[in-house]
Amino acid sequence: MENNNLIKKTIDIKDTARVEYNGILFKNRVSMESIIEGEKTQKLFPWAEYVPSYLSYIITACSFGMIGALIAIILQLATKKARIEDTPYWSLPVLGALTGLVVLGLSLLIPNLFFSGELDVKPGALMFICLFSGIYTEKFYENLYLIFSGLLNKKKE
Numbered sequence: 001m002e003n004n005n006l007i008k009k010t011i012d013i014k015d016t017a018r019v020e021y022n023g024i025l026f027k028n029r030v031s032m033e034s035i036i037e038g039e040k041t042q043k044l045f046p047w048a049e050y051v052p053s054y055l056s057y058i059i060t061a062c063s064f065g066m067i068g069a070l071i072a073i074i075l076q077l078a079t080k081k082a083r084i085e086d087t088p089y090w091s092l093p094v095l096g097a098l099t100g101l102v103v104l105g106l107s108l109l110i111p112n113l114f115f116s117g118e119l120d121v122k123p124g125a126l127m128f129i130c131l132f133s134g135i136y137t138e139k140f141y142e143n144l145y146l147i148f149s150g151l152l153n154k155k156k157e
Contacts, residue, residue: 017033041122057150061104062098065097068100068134069099073092073093095141104121104126
């Protein structure tokens with residue numbers, strides 16, 4: 001995902017100083033860094049080349065939302081606020097993954113309501129917002145419900 005953002009930067013960049021790396025001439029430093037990063041990713045994850053960029057965002061959001069929900073479960077168990085029998089150990093991770101998906105949707109929707117043009121989602125920020133939203137999944141939905149019910153009630157008036 002980060003490499004896709006780097007590639008986008010090479011399209012409209014003012015840096016036109018050509019750079020050579022391993023005998024290959026690149027149009028600029030950012031273009032060279034993008035290719036090097038892509039090669040590293042391809043060596044480590046050869047299958048990642050075939051994953052569409054939008055799907056990588058969905059996988060990231062859902063995964064970190066689920067990890068956050070797992071952290072919440074472990075935290076409840078470790079602090080003895082709940083017993084394993086009383087913990088939603090199956091449903092909370094699923095809800096955490098769906099929370100990540102909601103966060104991704106909001107991160108795409110909200111900026112486009114206020115700005116025109118193409119805006120990139122920052123993968124690092126997306127990961128951690130989904131992680132924290134997953135940790136606080138129940139509070140996340142309570143607050144989201146309050147926000148949307150408030151907006152809907154204003155429209156009725």
